[in-house]
Amino acid sequence: MRLLRSTDLALRVLMRLAVAGENTPTTREVAAAMAVPYTHAAKVVAELQHLGLLEARRGRGGGLALTEKGRTASVGGVVRTFEGDGDVVDCEGSTPCPLNSGCRLRGALRRAQEAFYASLDPLTVSDIVADPTGPLLLGIPGSAGPDSPQGSPRSP
Template identity: 45%
Template sequence: MRLTDYTDYSLRVLLYLAVRGEGLSTIQDISEAYGISKNHLMKVVQRLSELGWVETVRGRNGGLRLAERTRTLTVGEIVRATENDFALVACLPDQDGQRRPCVITPQCRLRNVLEAARHAFLAELDRHTIEEVSGPQGPLAALLGIRPVIPLVPVEPPGDSPVPIA
């Protein structure tokens, strides 16, 4: 079984945003990190936004970030939402429940084996969340060219610090 590029890119976008954390990212950032076309990513991000998995912020300083609930999504849930066909062979039901007839269907054991394999594949994907596959974030961030977000620490202006009493 092979996943479509659309599903691959969807997983990569979610992984990138999970590693990135709180800050906003742009489609350009993700495109450069993975070497993927911005046009393809725009379609993917639009769908991920429609699903509520990615939050988008419009404007000059806008971008996108992972919706909080997305961290607990399983890889299987994402694959099911982005793939359009899990019929490994023509006699298995497609997305619409349709299947092509086959002359050996009444005695075929292969169909059941392939159906079981598909279920096992998706069951394994259901065991892993985006949060889990995005760690450890440091090494992944380095590979993706993501610099760590340094939290701002308030600095006391000079002269406002307490003076020790002798």
């Protein structure tokens, strides 16, 4: 199974903010550190904010901060939210599969997908940034670690 880019980015944003401490990076800084387009990062940040997993504050001293809900969020829940309810394969698309009425593969793939999510459900964002991951995240150039420059007035 392959995750959508937005799902991958959402998880990385949550992880980055989980180790940010008192620093509150902006969306632009997060996008630059992760080498993704600002517009893509902004869409993901907006969705994470809508879900209550992070706060975005504008102006001087503003930036992104993980909420308590974000810290304890289930990784499986985040992945489900960003991936949506779709099946692994599209059996009824513009060219429906001729095996659709008697296929056993679709059900097997659906069960595998659910098993994948279920294996992520017990993990929280805090769990996935525990040692040794957290210190590694802080060492990434442009990360929101304690040694990052604070810059001038910012907006999320």
